[in-house]
Amino acid sequence: MDAKFINPFLSAFIGVVPKVGFTNIVRGKIFTKEQVVDSLGISVQVGMSGQSHGNIIFNMTEQTANTISSVMLNRVGENAIDEMAESAICELVNMIVSHASTSLNQIGFTVKINPPSFLQGNGKVAVCNSTYIAVEMIVDNCPIEIAIGLNA
Secondary structure, three states: HHHHHHHHHHHHHHHHHHHOOOOOOEEEEEEEEEEEEEEOEEEEEEEEOOOOOOEEEEEOOOOOOOHHHHHHHHHOOOOOOOOOOOOHHHHHHHHHHHHHHHHHHOOOEEEEOOOOEEEEEEOOOEEHHHEEEEEEEEEEEEEEEEEEEEEE
16 A cells, blocks of 8 residues: 555644644554454444545554543543543544545545444454555554555
8 A cells, every 4th residue: 555545644643633632642563464453442443435445443442542532531530431432532533534534635536434433342343355554653652553444
């Protein structure tokens, strides 16, 4: 997969995440995987269509999800993934993917996105029908794996 399809997601992540209260964002490992993500506990999936179709999946542990929702909702000491926490996490993902899709559209790659789907529990989540790129982002010491898979 061409970097021009990956970079908009990384730029969007780095641009959006500080606006919701996080200060330390570091890119970790970049790797390739085949077709499915093994959920770390919480996965948020966004389907894409247009010139290509596939999925973007934000994969994280429940601890990371708790930290994200606590910061976004200004909750101190709460560690339950309730409806408000789900909504906050999905909104963050929606903002990131929306920014990335706007960047992709500006370079001539037409993309439409679906609303995020929140998935809780262990299991496998389909990304695409071939190899995809995964990028680890670390937000205030909380790892998030972003899987970017587009089918030709």
